[in-house]
Amino acid sequence: RDQPVLPRAIVMMGNFSKNPFVYSEAGIQSYRASFTKLGNLLLNLPRLLKGTKILTIPGPQDPGKDIMPKRPLSNELTGGIAEQVPNVTHCTNPLRLRHFSRELVFCRQDFLRKLRRSAVFPAASAGADVPTAVTRVLLEQGHLCP
Secondary structure, eight states, X not given: OOOOOOOSEEEXXXXXXXXXXXXXXXXXXXXXXXXXXXXXXXXXXXXXXXXXXXXXXXXXXXXXXXXXSBOOOOTTTTTTHHHHSTXXXXXXXXXXXXXXXXXXXXXXXXXXHHHHHTTSSOHHHXXXXXHHHHHHHHHHHTSSOO
């Protein structure tokens, strides 16, 4: 019988909470509880965990400073999911990942807001296709912090 092919990695990109993270006892407990639920869900999928790496990347509203690279989520805030569930790794934002001969870059950031704030990307010059224009600016610069 043919076995389904499982992914080599699953990349989970934040924000990991519906509301922006607030540094308070309630905020920390809520964040931990959510990651505990995720850990329990993953533990119910042993076949998936056997050969698949789970990578978490913090989003703009997750804990940490709003600078790049954003540090990985701490085990203290995630309820120790990386120790409970095999193959879970907390990564930086952005993340460079080599997959065979390709290099993949995962980044969760509001580049348009940052470009407009820095007056690098005026609103009037964008036209109707803003996502394409922002992508072009990033590619022409050759890095994620133009």
